[in-house]
Amino acid sequence: MDQQNNAVLQGLLRTFGFTHESLAVEVNRISDRIYGRPGQCTDREVRRWISGAVRWPTGRYLLPLTEIFERPPEAMGFVPRGKSSRLPVPPPRPPADREEETPVKRRAFLIASTATSVALALSIDDTPVRGRLSLADVDRITTTIGRLDTHFDAIGGGALLTVTTAYLTRLRDAVDGCTYGPRVEQGLHAAVSALYSAAGWAAHDADELDQARLHHAAALQSAILAGDKLGQARAWSDLAMQSRLEGRHREALQINRAALESRQARQDPRIAALLHSRLAIGNARAGDRPAAARSLLAAEAAHDKFASAAPAPPWLQFLDAAEISGLAAIAHQAMGRLPDAELATAQTLQLLPPAMRRNRVYYGVQLAELQLAQGDTERARTTAAAVDTTAVSNRRIADRLAAVQHTLTA
Structure with missing residues (x-):
C-alpha cells in the first residue's frame, strides 16, 4: 500500500502548538509516568507518524498520544492493522497510589x-x-x-x-x-x-x-x-459580563451600551452580535422584556453579516450560530420563558462543533437545569448523566452540575 501522510496528526500538532521535538518530549514525559521509565521517542519518530511510514505507533507511545490529544488513535489519523493494533491497557498502579488518589x-x-x-x-x-x-x-x-x-x-x-x-x-x-x-x-x-x-x-x-x-x-x-479599538471593545464586553455575574446589572447595561457606541461595534458584525447578545441578557435580568427582544433581533441581524466580514480573530472564533443561540437561551431564561430557553439550548448543543468541549459542557448543564426547573426530572437526569466534565476545567460549571445532581438525588 502507498504511504500516505497523516494530515490529521499534522493538524493536531499545529492546533495544540507542538513542534516535532516538543511532542516527542511530552510523549516521553507521559510515558515515564505511565510505565515508570522514560520513553525514547524522538522528533524522527514523530516525523515517521506524520509521513505515514508508521501508521500505528507502539503502545508505549500510543497511550501518551491519546492522553495528550484527548482522543482515540483513529481520531488522530492512525490506521489499525488487525488484532495487533489495539490500544494497550495501562499497567496497574501500586495499591498505595490507588488508596490515596481521591x-x-x-x-x-x-x-x-x-x-x-x-x-x-x-x-x-x-x-x-x-x-x-x-x-x-x-x-x-x-x-x-x-x-x-x-x-x-x-x-x-x-x-x-x-x-x-x-x-x-x-x-x-x-x-x-x-x-x-x-x-x-x-x-x-x-x-x-x-x-x-x-x-x-x-x-x-x-x-x-x-x-x-x-x-x-x-x-x-x-x-x-x-x-487597539478591537481590544478595547473586547475588554468592555468582558467587563459588562463581569458586572452581570457580580449582580450589578445596571452597571453591566451601561457598559454594554457604551461599548455598542464604539466604531468597532458599528463596523464589525461579530463584535456587534456579541454585545447585542449580552445586552439582551442584561435587559432581561433588568425586567425590560421589549428591550431584550430588540437586542436579540439585533444580534441575529449582525450574525447574518458574518459571511461578508473579515475572518474572526482567534478569541472570537467561539462566536457562531451555536453561541448566539446559547446566549439567546440565557436571555429567555432570565425572562422566565423556560420552554424557549430549553429549545434554544438544545439547538446550541446540536450546532456546536466537537472541538468546543468547554461550551458543550456549559450548555449541557444549562439544559439539565432548564429541564429540572420545569419539573421534567427524567429528562434532566438523562441530560446531566451525559455531561462529561472530566476533560474540561471549569469549577463554576462543575458546581452547577453537582447542584443539579444533588437536587435529582434528593
Whole structure:
C-alpha cells in the first residue's frame, strides 16, 4: 500500500502548538509516568507518524498520544492493522497510589498536568525578556496567545490560569526589559491586552471572580495604550459580563451600551452580535422584556453579516450560530420563558462543533437545569448523566452540575 501522510496528526500538532521535538518530549514525559521509565521517542519518530511510514505507533507511545490529544488513535489519523493494533491497557498502579488518589487530588493533578503540557506546547519561555524585539517577535507572541485561546475552547480556563498569569509576567518583563520601536511597542501592548482578557476568562472558570475583574480591567488599560479599538471593545464586553455575574446589572447595561457606541461595534458584525447578545441578557435580568427582544433581533441581524466580514480573530472564533443561540437561551431564561430557553439550548448543543468541549459542557448543564426547573426530572437526569466534565476545567460549571445532581438525588 502507498504511504500516505497523516494530515490529521499534522493538524493536531499545529492546533495544540507542538513542534516535532516538543511532542516527542511530552510523549516521553507521559510515558515515564505511565510505565515508570522514560520513553525514547524522538522528533524522527514523530516525523515517521506524520509521513505515514508508521501508521500505528507502539503502545508505549500510543497511550501518551491519546492522553495528550484527548482522543482515540483513529481520531488522530492512525490506521489499525488487525488484532495487533489495539490500544494497550495501562499497567496497574501500586495499591498505595490507588488508596490515596481521591477525586479532588486527581482533579488537581490533572489540572496541574494540563497546565504544564500547555506551557510546554506553547513554548512560552522562548519569548525573550532582554535584547531588541522586532515585529516578527510580536507576531510569534500573538500566535501563541491565539493557540492559548484554542486550548481554552477545548479544555476550559481553570487549567490555564497558571499558564496565562505566568505568560503575563514574562510579557511584562519583555515590555520593561527589551528595546523596540513604536510599532513594536503598540503591538506588545495589544498582545498584553489579549492575554489579560484570556487570563480573566481563565479566572472566571476557576471561580476567582475578583481576580477576573482585575484582569479584565488591565486588558482595557493595555488596549488603550495600544490604541487597539478591537481590544478595547473586547475588554468592555468582558467587563459588562463581569458586572452581570457580580449582580450589578445596571452597571453591566451601561457598559454594554457604551461599548455598542464604539466604531468597532458599528463596523464589525461579530463584535456587534456579541454585545447585542449580552445586552439582551442584561435587559432581561433588568425586567425590560421589549428591550431584550430588540437586542436579540439585533444580534441575529449582525450574525447574518458574518459571511461578508473579515475572518474572526482567534478569541472570537467561539462566536457562531451555536453561541448566539446559547446566549439567546440565557436571555429567555432570565425572562422566565423556560420552554424557549430549553429549545434554544438544545439547538446550541446540536450546532456546536466537537472541538468546543468547554461550551458543550456549559450548555449541557444549562439544559439539565432548564429541564429540572420545569419539573421534567427524567429528562434532566438523562441530560446531566451525559455531561462529561472530566476533560474540561471549569469549577463554576462543575458546581452547577453537582447542584443539579444533588437536587435529582434528593
